[in-house]
Amino acid sequence: MKEHALLTNKEQKTYDFIEKYSKKNGKHPLLDEIAKGIGIKSKGVAHRYVKALEKAGKLKRISNKHRGMILQEKKSIFFKSLGKIAAGGPIEAITDQQRIELEYLFTNKRSFALKVTGDSMIDAGIHDGDWVIIEEGAKVYKSKVHVVLIDNQDVTLKFVEKINTSEIKLIPANKKFKETIYPFERISIQGHVVGQVRIY
Amino acid sequence: MKEHALLTNKEQKTYDFIEKYSKKNGKHPLLDEIAKGIGIKSKGVAHRYVKALEKAGKLKRISNKHRGMILQEKKSIFFKSLGKIAAGGPIEAITDQQRIELEYLFTNKRSFALKVTGDSMIDAGIHDGDWVIIEEGAKVYKSKVHVVLIDNQDVTLKFVEKINTSEIKLIPANKKFKETIYPFERISIQGHVVGQVRIY
DNA sequence: TCATAAAGTTCTCAATAAGTTCTCATATGT
């Protein structure tokens, strides 16, 4: 079997058929349906093509499962047409790393999103109306923005600093706001900001 | 049985029936009703399908309880566990509207992303290292941030203003940078910013 | 309360459908 990622004629034809079938029927085809769809009789051969497509990264298979295949989206979640603007410009290539971070941001079960109200973190680039993605956890990180619950009632975004064994300092990123100090009992760290989304 | 997201024909049929029944009757069906609804006689088999749906995350079951099942909502891209922090806090409910906007942002074919270099737009909350999502188009919008190609070579983010029939003004959002004026011929508007993502 | 009916759960047996692996075969280009 081949090692390269290029598809042969029939493999491409198989892929096209699977894509068309899936879009039309809302489910993936059977091997016999693929065989018929690409004009051959042997489901064994169809199976061979599907495995080749898996190897080429075009789809994932679930072994033995009926209709057990899932087309792989070109889903760099949205970094689609990058590099379009101009050659030579200050455009960074997209690395898989970035893509993975994004997927993590958007699918991690221990994270959720909050809509920001107010300007207390504006110097950290967090504006009124932004969405921040929060990773749950009570841990305090230096120079990270935290979600802090005060008196079991008010939620706020602030930098956090432990100042001694019983008190904690909340630091806004806006010179118009003051730093405040609370005893541990009144404070609960809900998580910290790992991402941010703004929709214009 | 293994765990995968794909449903078999009968599992899908079972799900559809439960959904339809629930909507119509305001309560979930009995196993015998499911069996009849999907055209089989054995409630044991119906039970097997319901368990499969639970495994696939399509519903939750309450063991032994009559009509003990709850359909799971379809999940939005990432605004998952919102409202978790505290009742009474300044947390906005997620509307479907927001979800749709996000999906649009991330999947629209006429948009792409750029990584920001430099601080020329920092007063607009666009920081070095941020990703901006660009919607393609040559149109100029007042008070929107545009991607501008200068001399077919340099790409920059700026506010844009037409000042007369032959010249255009590029306005940074940082007092340390100056506004600049270019003739139309040297400028090409590539698109404008519709979204922004930051990963901490 | 408590007996009883109703509903959920677990199980085996079975038949069929679909996926998997294999050999054999032909053609094609290097």
Place this chain on the structure above:
DNA sequence: ACATATGAGAACTTATTGAGAACTTTATGA
């Protein structure tokens, strides 16, 4: 000659589906 691409089809394994018995738990009404 040799590797690659392609196709047929047999033999085998696993998944899917269905029936129904036996059992446990829940709901209900006298």
